[in-house]
Amino acid sequence: MNQLPQKYPFLPTWCPGCGNFGIMNAIKMAIAKSGHPKEKFVIVYDIGCSGNMSDFLDMYGFHGLHGRALPPAAGIKLANHDLKVIVVIGDGGCYGEGATHFINLMRGNHDITVLVHDNHRYSLTTGQMSPTTDKGEATKSTPEGSIEEPLNPLALAISNHATFIAREFSGAIPQLSARIGEAISHEGFALIDMLQICSVYNPKQDLRWYREHTVSLEAEGHNSTDKAAAWTQAMREEKLPVGLFFKADRPAYHSQVSELQSGTLVNHNKSVVDMTTLLQDYR
């Protein structure tokens, strides 16, 4: 069979109707509008349908291991804090397999933008329960309905020192893109939990479902500097609020590392290492 010449980057291979298309466009727009040159961005991708975006963008990318996208993102930022680092990750990877990284790196306020494609399923592996699946949902791994209560990523982030916490719907592309732009310019750990449609493995939570179940924080006059109000919003059960829950200005991790005050680590020149002082202790 004759193969068509490969187009670079690849054309998206997501299913028709997948929320990832909209999210990718929102990310592209946000980067273009950010005012930073494209080469200053790195996107770290987790393994999942969402992470397959790595093949569809023309930028520096790091497609790591499942659940482990956050640590390399923090490492890249430590190595070169002039870079803008974005994480593209699924709810399975971020809140399940890699939850330790999520919980701990947010405490450090590492300056990374974490975009969680929250479709409430493990989609790449064909539709098992994820940490955000509602209790009682039948999935491939829980045919009689899941027993666990779902994880509440927003409440977790609010109580655990993340400094930029938002939820957006993947269908509202301009709004999502604007929020991603804000997250990118925020100096510190930014989480956007993106409600994403997976029409194949989670057909119930479709466009209509989200219309009925979401409310706008902005319309409700929510004050995003008020942590207690953010907490109340995050704990709501009858509706899923979307918008900016909470934002605080706190120094990012790298700005508190004394060795990085003199510039980016990657530019610390090691061509001559003088160890005279260091070795004195071993005499």
Next chain:
Amino acid sequence: MRVPNTLNWKVGGPAGEGIMTTGLIFSKTIARHGIKVFDYTEYPSLITGGHNTYQVYASQNSATSQYQKLDVLIALDKPTLDLHHDEFYDNTLVIYDAQDDKINIEEHNLPVKNFNLPMVQLATESGGSRLMANNVALGASMFLFGLDLEILNGVIQDVFGRKGEEIVTKNQNAAKAGYDFMKMHLGQPILTIDKVEDKNYLTMTGNEAISMGAIAGGLQLYTAYPMTPSSSVLHVLAEKAKTADIVVKHAEDEIGVINMALGASFAGVRSMVGTSGGGFCYMSEALGLSGVAEIPLVVLESMRPGPAAGMPTWTAQGDIQFIITASQDEFPRFVVAPADAQEAFELTRLAMDLSEKYQTLVIVVADKLLSESRHTMELESTQFNNTRVGFEENPQLDEVGFYPRYQDSESGIGKRTIPGQKDGYYLSNSYEHDKYGFASEEGRVRVEQVDKRAKKFELMKGEILPQYFEDNGGEMTLVSYGSTKGAVIAARELLEQQGIKVNIFNLTWIWPFPVEQVEKVLSMDVPFAVVEGNSTGQLGKIITMETGIKITNKLLKYDGRPFYPYEIVQFVRNTLKK
């Protein structure tokens, strides 16, 4: 029987009473006399309570191992008087403090000479606190071996200087009180070891040497999660981070540790991580990421007995088979196993270079014995030059609009770009990928990339250094790896005195396996035996796997203790039926 100009000293007592500092001061004092040392510590995995010991073997010529028989044992509590009887010989002298520790020496049935040194009383009488009693023991030890009290005072100055002049003086006065008391009651040293002029030794534990070697090799980022016996690398590097101008990150777990380091390395920073067996298991998935994405990384694995939590503060050589294969499928890696502080410094420094040159994983293998034992070593210079290699300075996007980072070539080693560089776009990918890093499941691309990585491995074989080989015209060749070298050398010395010659072949280079060197040595017309710290003979199995040579003689030890030279001596005599 004691070889001239050597001494074997041990201090024992409860954890938390400064045993480690006392031993360190004694050891540094010896080294400043121009004499070589080998320090060995034993302690349980407890913070307070439990029995701690610090042992210093010193020799003008060669100090490579701990010896069993003690010249002096300083007992800082009662248990020390009872726990070490098999380490006594005719001339052992035991020192204790009858008043303070309420000791009735008769009850302990000591088969050797002993001496009551009122350490606490002398410390307080000399104006110090009871905590300074250990310095009385140090001063007394100076007299016992005819050593120079002034040199001890210098070390006390350097170790306690930060705490202020008053503390230094009080500690020095306590040392003098111990020295004078010994002089008054003994009149002369029990044995003497002569000072050597013009020797300017450094003393380092294996972990200190690994830390310093990494810095010399241009380390920029060290990430780790504490795990004995690797933790002191984290401690040393964190403490020295400012002076060394490096970043040290204690991350959330070992998976975070290695993935963070890989991210940093991808962004152009020389990175290293450290752990022990358990943490290394956690890291194993990401070892493959380093392999497939060709991201340079140095990993320290300091072994302790396992499986699982095993025996945290004891020694073993039981992870080596796992280390050479850990992770999915196949990819090139270097594995080196330094034997002592000198090699630990040099090989870690080299590891930093090799990982960058071949864009690959380098695993530095240590064990508790190497990591925490102190050795004398020498460096010709305190300045080190590093050259960064493998970076494309002026990347060009090719016709498809990407930089072909993984383009196949004769060497298999491509040039890297780093984020921030214009027109250097590529994808660093854990999936099998094409020359730009885009995921590919095409058979042809897969084979090309596997072969490309394999080409690197062929070149890596050219980096194998000569292994440590002593051809003494021996009746037998002892084969070992890593830290076991020291005990084998010490055994060779003892055997020599008994008229038996042995050859020594110690591997510090495990992977790529030094096939030719091993074949050459093992095909000599002399029987050989493999000496290693595990229960199945893993090095032996690797030798067989790589050379086809069968192993018939093995000396294996897996009780958590290092080899003692006398054990190797007995084994050789038994095997040779002598």
